[in-house]
Amino acid sequence: MKQNLRLAACLLPAAALLLAVLFARQLCPYDPNAQAFAALAAPSAAHPAGTDILGRDLLSRILVGLRTSVLATLALVAAAALAGTAAGVAAALLGGAADAVLMRVCELCLAFPGLVLALGLAALLGGGLPCAVLALGAVSWPKYARLARSRTLALLPTDAIAAARLAGDSACQLVVRHILPDVAGQVLVTAALDTGAMMMELAGLSFLGLGAMPPTAELGSMMSGGRSLLQTCPWVVLGPGAAIFAAVAAFNLLGEALRDALDPFVCQGEEHEA
């Protein structure tokens, strides 16, 4: 019973976030792009989060911005985590030259400045949010690859794997039954922890015009775009900041719940990160 309560407490924020993302448009009190109000008005009954410098309702922009940011971040983190896990597990199992090559590619991508990659990709693909997601994904998957590889390497010498091998499990079965459940838990928690940072990374590229295009609302850019207003009109920064905090908390709680569900035998597993 207590377990279920805990799980519900973990899933509730994520469910609320999901609803907010799905029905962002319907929840908006105003058109998020309508420049229909006084610029930089403080929060009031009509505009609970105030208005921005173009006279747009901030609550509406935070809601649609949350949608943009959450979807983009999910795509980014999911792609990086999947690609990284696949590469890491493969490197660990194959060993030898394949391992060395994969790991050198990892280092290459890890060391490559995301900004340079984003600039190049923007020229090739025409910029926009998908391009920013691709560029950041390309430099962030190695983290997961290293994590998955080290977990897999740590698992290989254990008794469970030896027993499974003796029982005649194929490599595929080995991966699906024994390695992935363990690795996925770690990857999920790391991915959840990454969401906040990734939202800001996306904003960093938007700042150079390589991410979401105006007037698209996106939380990170709303925050960094308002930085000069921090002292004079703090609501412009704090509103989107609170939304990022809520999203990060929801993602992290969800990550923990998922890990517990995936790996029921470890009630409090260690959390490794690369």
Next chain:
Amino acid sequence: MARYTLRRLLQLAPVLLLITLLSFGMMRLAGSDAVLQRMENTGVVVPQQVLDAARAELGLDKPFLTQYLTWLANLLHGDMGTSYISGRAVLPTFLSKLPATLALAGAALLLTVAVSVPLGVLAAVRRGRAADLVLRAAGFLGNSMPNFFTALLLLYVFAVRLGWFPVLARRPGPAGLVLPAATLAIAMSARYLRQVRAAVLEELGRDYVAGARARGVPFSATLVKSVLRCCLGSLVTLLALSAGSLLGGTAVVESVFLWDGVGKLAVDAIEMRDYPMIQAYVMWMAILYVVVNLLADLACHWLDPRIRLGGGAP
């Protein structure tokens, strides 16, 4: 072990070759060049012949491959070229920014460990209690605050309101180091705290802790002598990797605190299309990551010899 290390370091060469070629290519793809970027910043259009002369002077009128090979040939002679923007030699400029980056990275890591280890242990020991919940919430907060926000907030409170620190910490010194290091440490501590908490919890669940308790060993002694020692492994791995990204520079923090490190240098160079400077940065990053990853692998092997070193030859 020595042979393995040597082989890993030899593998650095192709990584360097590839990464420099890639970044060279990407920057060309990105369009614009140093001459146009300078024009954008000054807001003054110069006559075409002046533009052409400036490009010819920098060799930007040559084909891509010629430019790369020229750069490579010069590199092999120990010449990394001169900056397109400042006109100064790249290598000394780059090296002059390293001490600041090293100091900031070191301070930030120290501060992170000093904050997150005790708090992580506290959260683990008081698991599920108020202290744990507060710390976890604080962790989410630290995780969702962008660097510029933390930085400006700290400056406002501690420099402008309280006057404890100067806003302009230009002279390298301990007083100027505190706020930038704290900015970085706040974000990192949020992650480390969770790692430490989880690692300590796992150890606390082991039989030897219960055994020690049964034998009447004080809990604090078990905690410090056994539990923390066992958690050291995951902490070291984590620290090595954080060091990697910190040593790559932290442009936003460096910019806000006027901390003259490689991060801002790199971002400025990329924005200004200062190709030789970008190449130096990319090489530094590649060397850094190869070395840091090697150290991490060696440390993992040392802490847990069952883990095989890459290439199957421990």
Next chain:
Amino acid sequence: MKHKFFRPLLAAACLALLAACAAAPQAGSAFVLGDPTFSAEHEQTGIDPAQGYSGWACLRYGVGETLFRYTDAMEPEPWLAAGYERTSDTTWVITLREGITFSSGRALDGRAVRQSLERLVAANARARADLDIAAITAAGQTVTITTATPRPALLNALSDPYACIVDTQAGAAEGLAVGTGPYVAVGLTSGEQLDLVKNETYWNGTPGYDSVTVLTIADTDTLALALQAGEIDAAYGLPYASYPLFQNEGYNISTAATSRTFFAELNFESPLLQDPAVRRAIALGIDKERFVQQQLGGHGYAAAGAFPQGMAFGGDAVQAAAYDPDAARALLEQAGWVDTDGDGVREKDGQKLVLRWLTYPSRPELPLLAQAAQATLGEIGFAVQINSTADHNRLRADPTAWDVYASAMVTAPTGDPAYFFAAHCLDDSPANNGHYHSDELQALAAELDVTFDPARRAELAVAMQQILLDDSAFVFCSHLQMSLVSRADVAGLTAHPSDYYEITAALRPAA
């Protein structure tokens, strides 16, 4: 009993305090200016006027002075020069003021000026192109400049910061320069700091501070915080958003309209913009006043033409379309652009009225302008797609990639109008991105090139801007407000329309 011991102690302490107070001024009055642009990224590696745009720093920070300086109307008036005489279309005889010395002690004479200018044109391609000097001769206090072609704007060019007269024989350290200004440069860390001390032998008044430090603070939020904390005495280029912090008795704000202008170029290669009605509708459909009042918080000036009010040919001298959405709608309607499918966007012959607006984010006002225009043009029936990207320098060269290109460029860096047209509007202009062409404009530009009379030049400049506006080739939106914010205990820090003369002999501690 106790008091007996304390009184002498108290007296001693008071004396010590008094002595400390009296000693403070002896340590020298110091002034610290924060500037986000004094760096290599802004082509100012130091203050040597021959290098890139370092002359800006040389002139701004009161080290160098030019033969002529800009008045508030941006017209050249004698400064180091006492007067001049143009003896032919290509020959200028300039007489120098008597009794001026460089801070090195050397007297300013014709020979020194010749050496300084010769060094300049040898090193600086931009100056070489502007001045077009064939020969310079010096005799006593006169300098005779012969240009290769007629240069009506020679005096404007001689007022440009690159033409700061420096002592070429003083052996200035790398990046530094020895000039005639109120302050003497004694130390430089490129991109970080410039140290100046008072020029004890300054010819035109007594400098107000014993020492001046210019700090490069690239982050403008840090700049604002440093001014709040009192670590700097004044700041240049603060973000508009921080002005409310300084609009009180603790600070002075001095502002001026500069010729850095936010303007949109229309692409004449774009099929859509071949239609004059569409171009005109764009010009009618941008609410410049609202942009200046709301997005710039009133810290800017709505533009009519290319040049700001205050210049003879600037501001209201030209007739620009005022914001008039109804007129724009009627115009489009008349031209056959009608919204038939009810989606809010007009069509004609199956083509939607979609406008691709290219701009860049390094000037934060530009994306705001794009979004403001998107909203007002949207009400008229345009669908504006914004592409605000650091990649704009590549894209603007591709005429198929955009319809409108909005940028922020200086339109009259030397106060002379010819520059803007030569840079942006003529057939051979390096930045005529929209491939605009007008026979009439070409003819007037040719006339401007050989017209010396300032009044006639102004007339021509007005007529040429009017052609651009009548063709709706450019939409000039606003002029940048340049500002200097100083603490109340500083006097004489005044913003100038040229964006140059910042640190002058007038700068001093407030009485």
